[in-house]
Amino acid sequence: MAALERVSERWFAGMLRPTVVYGRRGRPRGGNPVGIVLGHYEPDCSTIVLHPILADTRVPRWVLDWTLFHELLHMTHGGDHGAMFLAAEAEHPHTRRMERWAQQHLFRIYCEE
Ligand SMILES: [Zn+2]
Numbered sequence: 001m002a003a004l005e006r007v008s009e010r011w012f013a014g015m016l017r018p019t020v021v022y023g024r025r026g027r028p029r030g031g032n033p034v035g036i037v038l039g040h041y042e043p044d045c046s047t048i049v050l051h052p053i054l055a056d057t058r059v060p061r062w063v064l065d066w067t068l069f070h071e072l073l074h075m076t077h078g079g080d081h082g083a084m085f086l087a088a089e090a091e092h093p094h095t096r097r098m099e100r101w102a103q104q105h106l107f108r109i110y111c112e113e
Pocket of ligand 1: 081
């Protein structure tokens with residue numbers, strides 16, 4: 001996946017190469033301001049599972065990239081959003097923008113699907 005290579009290269013010196021798959025569309029259940037979980041990392045099989053909405057043409061590429069960045073951080077920091085995790089996440093310039101974008105667009109796109 002080109003996006004994974006781009007993000008791994010930029011933020012992790014290309015060292016992280018998990019499998020990336022799109023999961024099934026699930027019900028909103030928390031994880032971001034509008035309750036749609038965009039991705040999760042499965043350590044047992046080193047796989048990032050992405051929400052299929054990320055393949056929608058109305059979702060900007062930087063949103064996909066940021067989501068991969070977040071999941072790659074779980075690869076290196078474990079499953080919790082602890083202080084170290086959040087500090088690393090805050091280094092990405094799109095972290096705050098992501099929250100605003102999700103509030104403004106994500107649920108609308110989800111409902112229009
Ligand atoms: Zn997370």
